Amino acid sequence: MDDLDETTPVRRFGPDVxxxxxxxxxxxxxxxxxxxxxYESASPFFVxxxxxxxxxxxxLPGIALGLTWLTGVLQLxxxxxxxxxxxxxxxxxxxxxxxxxxxxxxxSGVSIVTxxxxxxxxxxxxxxxxxxxxxxxxxxxxNLFGTAATLVVLLLVLAAAWLAGLALRxxxxxxxxxxxxxxxxxxxxQAHLETAQAYEIARLREEQARLARDVHDVxxxxxxxxxxxxxxxxxxxxHDPAALKATLGTIxxxxxxxxxxxxxxxxxxxxxxxxxxxxxxxxxxxxTGFRIVSSTSGAERPLPPELAAVAYRxxxxxxxxxxxxxxxxxxxxxxxxxxxxxxxxxxxWLELHVSNGIPAAGGTTSAGGRGVEGMRRxxxxxxxxxxxxxxxxxxxxxTARVPVRA
Numbered sequence: 001m002d003d004l005d006e007t008t009p010v011r012r013f014g015p016d017v018x019x020x021x022x023x024x025x026x027x028x029x030x031x032x033x034x035x036x037x038x039y040e041s042a043s044p045f046f047v048x049x050x051x052x053x054x055x056x057x058x059x060l061p062g063i064a065l066g067l068t069w070l071t072g073v074l075q076l077x078x079x080x081x082x083x084x085x086x087x088x089x090x091x092x093x094x095x096x097x098x099x100x101x102x103x104x105x106x107x108s109g110v111s112i113v114t115x116x117x118x119x120x121x122x123x124x125x126x127x128x129x130x131x132x133x134x135x136x137x138x139x140x141x142x143n144l145f146g147t148a149a150t151l152v153v154l155l156l157v158l159a160a161a162w163l164a165g166l167a168l169r170x171x172x173x174x175x176x177x178x179x180x181x182x183x184x185x186x187x188x189x190q191a192h193l194e195t196a197q198a199y200e201i202a203r204l205r206e207e208q209a210r211l212a213r214d215v216h217d218v219x220x221x222x223x224x225x226x227x228x229x230x231x232x233x234x235x236x237x238x239h240d241p242a243a244l245k246a247t248l249g250t251i252x253x254x255x256x257x258x259x260x261x262x263x264x265x266x267x268x269x270x271x272x273x274x275x276x277x278x279x280x281x282x283x284x285x286x287x288t289g290f291r292i293v294s295s296t297s298g299a300e301r302p303l304p305p306e307l308a309a310v311a312y313r314x315x316x317x318x319x320x321x322x323x324x325x326x327x328x329x330x331x332x333x334x335x336x337x338x339x340x341x342x343x344x345x346x347x348x349w350l351e352l353h354v355s356n357g358i359p360a361a362g363g364t365t366s367a368g369g370r371g372v373e374g375m376r377r378x379x380x381x382x383x384x385x386x387x388x389x390x391x392x393x394x395x396x397x398x399t400a401r402v403p404v405r406a
Contacts, residue, residue: 013059019091020055024048027085034081042080046071054088057095062104064092065111072115076122090161097165098172105166112162116155123151213374214313215262220371221316222258224323226251228288254284277308278315278352282334285319291331298338303350303404310382311402314375315352318398321371322356332356339404348404349384355397375400 027047053067068089074080096108233247279296286292303311315334322332337351376386379400387399 016055016058019088020051023054023085023088024051026088027051027083030083030085042083046074046080047083047085049074050083050086050089054091057092058099061092061096061098061100061108065096065100065104065108068092069111069115072118076118090157093158093161094165097162098169099165105169109162112155112158116151116158119154120148120151209377213378216371216374217313217317217320218258218261220324221320222254222261224320225254225284225288228290228323229254232288277312278336281312281315281319285323285332288323290323290326290328292334293331294334294336296336296338298336298340300336300338301404303402307382307402307404310378310384311350311352311400314378314386314400314402315354317371317375318352318354318356318400321398322354326356330356350402350404352400352402353397372398 024047027050028044031042031044031047049067049071053064053071056067057064071086071089075082093108093112096104100108229247229251233244236243236247278300279294282292282294302308319332319334326332333353333355335351335353337353339348339350372386372388375398378384379386379402382403384400384402386401389397389399
């Protein structure tokens with residue numbers, strides 16, 4: 001029914017109205033000629049019924065098929081002669097095959113054969129004498145061959161019109177399928193494009209978040225160390241310039257290392273931390289005035305680059321929190337637990353544990369901060385985990401689990 005999808009009524013039904021009017025004009029003109037020539041004639045009502053059937057064949061093929069049977073019944077029961085204008089009813093067979101639903105399509109095909117058989121039975125039984133085909137004064141048997149040939153031609157013409165409509169129906173269905181396939185492919189391509197754009201946006205956002213975490217960890221740790229060194233310098237004796245110089249040297253070294261790390265992060269050229277860098281973080285924190293209690297169990301081993309970077313940044317942030325928020329009178333406990341050779345494949349984790357001097361109230365705030373969230377995201381990104389919980393003395397402890405295998 002794709003030909004009926006026009007928007008204005010004139011464009012939708014204009015051709016059908018014109019075809020119906022043409023059929024009516026041809027039928028009425030034929031009635032006049034037949035009447036003037038002395039042939040049997042039909043009533044104008046019958047002619048208008050044929051015109052109506054033809055006019056609604058395209059928008060209402062099912063109803064047109066029913067009216068076709070009605071005209072046939074009236075023609076048999078009232079001895080209405082066959083009209084040349086009824087040739088327009090070939091359009092009904094075409095329309096039923098082209099635009100009719102599955103039921104109308106099947107009934108129209110059956111009707112062509114059934115209607116021809118009914119007409120043949122009426123003619124050969126002598127029940128119906130069409131004045132235009134067989135003159136009453138001529139014996140019916142004499143025209144038996146001509147009648148049979150006429151019925152065969154009628155059947156072939158009706159079948160040809162029906163098959164033409166069926167062919168265009170399949171062609172229209174194929175064109176619709178092609179349009180739908182093209183539209184589906186276009187939508188699929190658009191969806192793929194939008195998905196790719198979404199992935200790219202997500203990648204850029206994740207890259208920005210990673211960059212922000214790296215800068216936060218590097219700068220935050222360095223500032224914490226520098227701040228702790230500067231505060232410890234206030235308590236150095238005035239007569240010990242060597243200790244003051246050592247403190248200033250530590251501050252300068254920390255600042256240079258921080259500047260180098262930030263440059264590497266921003267240039268995306270940061271090299272993975274070498275083995276032993278974790279312990280260097282602990283040693284660097286010892287010069288801040290805090291008492292560091294460090295222990296290591298198991299044999300340290302080289303980590304894959306991405307895991308080594310995660311372990312380094314996480315321990316750096318854990319120490320930063322301890323130095324920034326911790327109590328100078330409380331020692332910072334740092335424990336590194338490496339999986340041993342006898343631990344088996346089920347214990348392939350590096351555990352980093354830091355118990356700092358943050359009180360429970362302050363720890364609650366720190367646990368939801370950006371630094372803790374950054375550590376958690378880093379660890380979860382490589383299959384690890386982070387635990388922040390009160391320790392046995394009411395102080396908070398942080399434990400990170402880093403897989404030792406990628």
